[in-house]
Amino acid sequence: MKSNRRSFLKSSVAFGGALAAPSLLASRASAAGEIEVGILFSLTGGLSIVEQSLADATMMAIEEINASGGVAGQTIVPIMEDGASDPKTFNEKASKLVLRDRVPTVFGCYTSASRKAVLPVFERRNNMLFYPTYYEGFECSKNVVYTGAVPNQQLSNFIPWIINTLGKKKFFIVGSNYIYPREMAKVSKILIEQNGGEWVADEYLELGHSEWGAMVSRIKDSGCDVVLSNVVGDSVVSFYREYKNQGISHDALPICATVTSEIEIAAMGAEFAAGSYTSFPYFQAIDTPENTSFIERYRAYTGDQNAVTHHAMESSYFQVYLWKQAVEAAGEATPDAIREAIKGQTFAAPNGQVTIDPENLHASLTPRIAQWGEDGQGTIIDAFPEPVTPLPYVAYGEAGDNLFCTASGLDTSKL
């Protein structure tokens, strides 16, 4: 009887709350000793291959936090929604989480398309999104905490390294045709010219394109000595396979990629990528006790002894911990309090120390370059000594001493 009465009270508070002031609602969740949060990834559809692992990593972090006492004594209750690989569905589900479930934070989105689709929901309702993917920058929202790499954390070490250490100067830039590869190409060209290299071509094929014969043949005939790949998704597999089938070796003409992670390598077969390079802040091969334990826990959590870990997945994991620290520091779980408290939060993630930049709410991460081996794992051959400050507008001239995106918003006069 008691529990019936309690749930009746709860629902009547919720009903009443819909009519009353919003501040009442925030206290509803904490009164019950629980904090509800939203999780929004594609559990079905073409993108679910990657996004399922992001959802798993998020859930694992939540379960770990709950098992060790929760957030300031409160249990995190996740509400999982499926974006179904479709930006429109992402928008609907984000609205549902924010409006009906009234969660103070949503962890989610993988592609830029889905992030752009949900952004208006979070901005209009002043809610918080924690976004774990490396992305193209050019965004300055006060309602998103970005924990993946931005172009300067993937490219500012990579291009100079290719030119100076690998000694390759003529770039063939190739990508899938949408915003991320195009912005990455823009940043790359600036860096290539600054470092005394040149680019011979900048080519795009549609997302999901699987016939790479002609493109690889043109790469071969272009006279380039390195390929910078921003190819995304399943196209990566057919691209790398075609590359080897046409007899190009990664020794003479290496592919240097910004997207190819452990997941794509596993799908294509390690022998096709062996010798090529990728730049990410996180690789499964990072040899620290934190990372070894992270991989073990993830494999135990998913029940798959061959599961691979990768950058966006690791960000999905540590961003929950950053959020926990912010809620504890703020003492309450409201979007405004979380935004203020997340600034400057720092956490020992599997990739090393990560800190949320107080100005632009992006994470400072440590850029690393790995060369893929025959076993499908990278060997880290270059790493920054310390985390690099995120600069989402680096393609437009943003620098550490000249920020475009600050705590007071985007300075559009600088664009």
Next chain:
Amino acid sequence: MYEALFIGMSLGSILLLIALGLSITYGAMGVINMAHGELVMIGAYTAVLAGIYLNMNLLFALPLAFAVSAGVGIVLERLVIRRLYGRIIDTLLATWGVAIVLQQLIRLEFGLAFFGINIEGLGPGLQNMSVPAFLTQSIDLGGFVIQPYRTFIIFVTAALTVLTWYLVYRTSIGTQVRAIMRNPQMAAACGIDVKRVSAFTFAYGAGLAGVAGVLLAGFRTVMPEMGSSVVVDGFLVVVVGGVGSLLGTVLSALMLGQINGVFALLFNDILARAVVFGVVIAIILWRPRGLFAFKSR
């Protein structure tokens, strides 16, 4: 130039591989089989699963995939298509539905994913289909690189085309198939078991799709959606070549492949695709029945 021809040839052979099965089911039976792409996908997954569970390499997976896809084809014919002969638009809708069901079955691991049962090799993800080493080592002949895998596809396609030609034009069952193609009622009146021959024909077309799936798996991505894009290409080839004409299918596949290859190499893949569609539209306007349509009564 040599290289452009080779790429065109390779693209053409892949188109032909997909269209061969379609040309039989569509040409001979008047069934618009939208699930053809999914039969290709089933062939590819057969190869992946055979690699994981039976430790079979790609060569041995070819006959196995033929058998599995043909088996699925027979079931499909029995349950759905047999009831829809002569209703061409209905076959389109019904087989499209079947295509969606097949796709989701693979993605949900036959529905077992709901019970937490995981079948390695199925599921929503990309699958790794390993290719025997001798098919990935390219051979350099004085500046001209021979790509063994694409060459292999060209040979298999040629062999299957010859086999199909032989079956259709040199065997008694082929004669029956051609009789049904021209006039099913008259064929039945002459004592041909139309149902049985049609079931055989459909299964053969489905089996060819399965073989195409194995070969595609070697250099494209194996995933549940892989079939939906290839079926459109297949229909293009069949319609341009002329419904029911094997020679037309072969020539139109090679022609579209060459056009695609040359333009992709000279300009880019996106323009090449547009040119291919332009050529297809022009041909259909010029010869609505395709290049090599036979006269029907």
